[in-house]
Amino acid sequence: MNIVFAIAGVVIKELYRRKDFYVLFVMTAVITLAMGSVRFFNDPKIALYLKDLCLLLIWISALVIAIATTARQIPAEREARTIFPLLAKPVTRWQVILGKFLGCWAACGIALVVFYLFFGLVSASREQAWHATIFLQGMWLQWSMLAIVIALCLLGSVVFAAPSSNATICFVIVGGILVLGRHLHKLAMQQPEPLGSIVTTIYFLIPHLEWFDVKDFIVYNNDSLRFADCALASLYAGFYTTFLLVATWIVFRRKPLNT
Amino acid sequence: MNTIIETRNLTVEYKAQSRGQPKKRALKGLNLKVHQGEVFGFLGPNGAGKTTTMNVLLGFVNPTAGDAFLFEVNVREPIARQRIGYLPELTYYYKFLTAEELLRFYAKVFRIPRAEADRRIDALLKLVELEHARKRPIKTYSKGMQQRVGLAQALINNPDLLILDEPTSGLDPLGRMKVREIIQRLKNEGRTVLFSSHELGEVETVCDRVAIINEGELKVEGSVSALVEQHNTNLEQVFLKIVGYQPQEAA
Amino acid sequence: MDRLPQKTFEHVRKPGPYALLALLGAMAFTIGTVLQIRVAQWAGRSEPGGLLQTVLGNGRRLFANHFFVQADVYFHSGYYPSVFDAVPRNRDRSHLRQKEHDHDDQSEEPRGDAPAQDESSQHEKEMAFLREPQDWIDRFGRRFMVTSHQHLEGGKEREMLPWLKIAAELDPEQPETYLVAAYWLRDLKRTDEAEKFLREGLRHLPNSHELYFDLGTLFYEDRKNMDMAANLWELALKKWQAAESAEKKPDPLHLNQIATHLAKLEETRGNTGRAIELLVIAKKVSPHPEAVQTWIEELRKGGPRTIH
Numbered sequence: 001m002n003i004v005f006a007i008a009g010v011v012i013k014e015l016y017r018r019k020d021f022y023v024l025f026v027m028t029a030v031i032t033l034a035m036g037s038v039r040f041f042n043d044p045k046i047a048l049y050l051k052d053l054c055l056l057l058i059w060i061s062a063l064v065i066a067i068a069t070t071a072r073q074i075p076a077e078r079e080a081r082t083i084f085p086l087l088a089k090p091v092t093r094w095q096v097i098l099g100k101f102l103g104c105w106a107a108c109g110i111a112l113v114v115f116y117l118f119f120g121l122v123s124a125s126r127e128q129a130w131h132a133t134i135f136l137q138g139m140w141l142q143w144s145m146l147a148i149v150i151a152l153c154l155l156g157s158v159v160f161a162a163p164s165s166n167a168t169i170c171f172v173i174v175g176g177i178l179v180l181g182r183h184l185h186k187l188a189m190q191q192p193e194p195l196g197s198i199v200t201t202i203y204f205l206i207p208h209l210e211w212f213d214v215k216d217f218i219v220y221n222n223d224s225l226r227f228a229d230c231a232l233a234s235l236y237a238g239f240y241t242t243f244l245l246v247a248t249w250i251v252f253r254r255k256p257l258n259t
Numbered sequence: 260m261n262t263i264i265e266t267r268n269l270t271v272e273y274k275a276q277s278r279g280q281p282k283k284r285a286l287k288g289l290n291l292k293v294h295q296g297e298v299f300g301f302l303g304p305n306g307a308g309k310t311t312t313m314n315v316l317l318g319f320v321n322p323t324a325g326d327a328f329l330f331e332v333n334v335r336e337p338i339a340r341q342r343i344g345y346l347p348e349l350t351y352y353y354k355f356l357t358a359e360e361l362l363r364f365y366a367k368v369f370r371i372p373r374a375e376a377d378r379r380i381d382a383l384l385k386l387v388e389l390e391h392a393r394k395r396p397i398k399t400y401s402k403g404m405q406q407r408v409g410l411a412q413a414l415i416n417n418p419d420l421l422i423l424d425e426p427t428s429g430l431d432p433l434g435r436m437k438v439r440e441i442i443q444r445l446k447n448e449g450r451t452v453l454f455s456s457h458e459l460g461e462v463e464t465v466c467d468r469v470a471i472i473n474e475g476e477l478k479v480e481g482s483v484s485a486l487v488e489q490h491n492t493n494l495e496q497v498f499l500k501i502v503g504y505q506p507q508e509a510a
Numbered sequence: 511m512d513r514l515p516q517k518t519f520e521h522v523r524k525p526g527p528y529a530l531l532a533l534l535g536a537m538a539f540t541i542g543t544v545l546q547i548r549v550a551q552w553a554g555r556s557e558p559g560g561l562l563q564t565v566l567g568n569g570r571r572l573f574a575n576h577f578f579v580q581a582d583v584y585f586h587s588g589y590y591p592s593v594f595d596a597v598p599r600n601r602d603r604s605h606l607r608q609k610e611h612d613h614d615d616q617s618e619e620p621r622g623d624a625p626a627q628d629e630s631s632q633h634e635k636e637m638a639f640l641r642e643p644q645d646w647i648d649r650f651g652r653r654f655m656v657t658s659h660q661h662l663e664g665g666k667e668r669e670m671l672p673w674l675k676i677a678a679e680l681d682p683e684q685p686e687t688y689l690v691a692a693y694w695l696r697d698l699k700r701t702d703e704a705e706k707f708l709r710e711g712l713r714h715l716p717n718s719h720e721l722y723f724d725l726g727t728l729f730y731e732d733r734k735n736m737d738m739a740a741n742l743w744e745l746a747l748k749k750w751q752a753a754e755s756a757e758k759k760p761d762p763l764h765l766n767q768i769a770t771h772l773a774k775l776e777e778t779r780g781n782t783g784r785a786i787e788l789l790v791i792a793k794k795v796s797p798h799p800e801a802v803q804t805w806i807e808e809l810r811k812g813g814p815r816t817i818h
Contacts, residue, residue: 006367010353017355040672041695041703048584048669081351085412088317088345088422089368090337141654182651183594185644208647211654216588222656229653256273257319258310 011103047126145212151244344418574681
């Protein structure tokens, strides 16, 4: 695992030495603070819209960081030829994949902590209260979801040569799942055969990322989720992530790398 | 004498770029041996199969048929690469890392303990004359400096076998001399060096044995002195003769 | 003439490219400030539009409904049908202008469009749009979404206001936006803001009888200014009648509301004749004409009105 952690460490260094994270954080902060400074009907206590907006920006930023960082890992290493001195060491391709995954996931986790700290400050400043449990559950579930997204993106990066096409396809797939995921079976019923069967199959096969979106619970200060549900969702994320990583390894191990 | 590198009937075929075209055979049953303590030159014209051979030895490409061994371990096992150092022809490293961070990363890959890694990093940076730039990101380095970082990372694990792909490419005469000195020093320490180069004068000076391949096949293998004596000419002329170069008639 | 020694100007450096850059920047800025006023005049506007108008242009109206729906979502604490759930498209949004406890108040003509008791249960049925889960994915997925119908209350209704404000900015010609916002502003005791918002609505919709009626209600109930309320309700009546003449088919229930409220006010002020005129108008469109007739009879007799 030393090798895996060493590769992960390089990925984390790359994230905080590139400017993406800072740009996204500053953008989130500026938009949130700008919206927070607006007084609607002279009422200073209005808070939900600000929480809603801040959480939405956090979700978008986290997805951008996850997909943009992951999409370029292996293609950029091949293009920059840094993969050759790495694989010339006693490093297996599985270790490279796992190291890249852990690095991207940890980097996203660090970014999420910073974002949610900011969100917590904004929320507490308006509501003078902090619903810690649902807050932490929301952050944990979002991080679990990002594990699936990163694994999916890694798979794309060994299938598609260009980081840009991989990133675009991942954004479309992830966006589609988040918006349509829970409704696909309803859509399937409205379609003629065989399209209905195809959509139903997709419904059962896709990772249901929308389960991890509990923004509404945080915004409306609902009671926290049951821990059993959180645990099950985390397990689901774990299995799906592992499945995607193994698929990535199967594709990657067969790829010839020519210097 | 121990065999450090061995290929047995090594064959590599690439899929055709487009339909209807035959597969490309980059290597055709290559049989090669490199012994311990040798400085072995691997020569051939462009497209002969030198890079493909190295790619197989380094595990980048799987052979279509045959096998290759490093330290009598099949190259498909990652552990075969535990005792080797590799300097690629085109040296690109993580541009956002400093030289020190890069060497520390590779030291971790080799599971070198921290204290030992620190000692080796200091020694290597001194050897390749990059001490003054150790804290600067690699993206600020010149080509020569990047080549020297490459050499340092190839030596971080005190390799018993060094595989160098065009090690003096792009270096000024001083840089080339430095590389030759390092190769000589490694030879004196009993390590094995395999390198490919188009600088035949350099090969003639440094190498004990050479192999010349062309069109995926081994054409000749032997000591430099024996080949030169046999053909009664310098290595460059031997090379041209082996690959079948025909000088054009003067108009 | 003596020439100046060469050395005198050696220490004076040439302006160089930075000075040129600064000069060009200053010129561009100066021209821009002059041009801005002229461009506004060319377009026939005396002042530039707001941020949303500038960014979105006329396309902003497409988004207005989305933000109104967002206010509805907030009212229901996140529980709301998606386009994929089987819900009638033209939902009645009158629930946005009522609190749950208003359902029992039947002492006078209902305020606004607040439905009667059976209509509130209709609202409950409408909000039960999530059918039984069809499979384990659906079942498990419902643990991670808001699935209960809950109205904002206890002052938290203010959370809808930003979306209503934005919806009004995007499409200032939807009276419903101003009516809903004004209702909740009044409920939150922000009468000044409610009045200001309704007047802003009237600037964009000068012929809206709904807005005049609501403004009159504000003066009647909150400011206790009967004269102003009467004037505004009379104006509302005139606007309704004008809309009918122009064949715009205004809602007859609105006429009923206006006429009955005005009638009650006139009755309070002792203008029985005017009250009767208004009740005659109301009777034609009232869902309870017999109750209105009873009221008229009592006014004609000159006795106190029996509340039904």
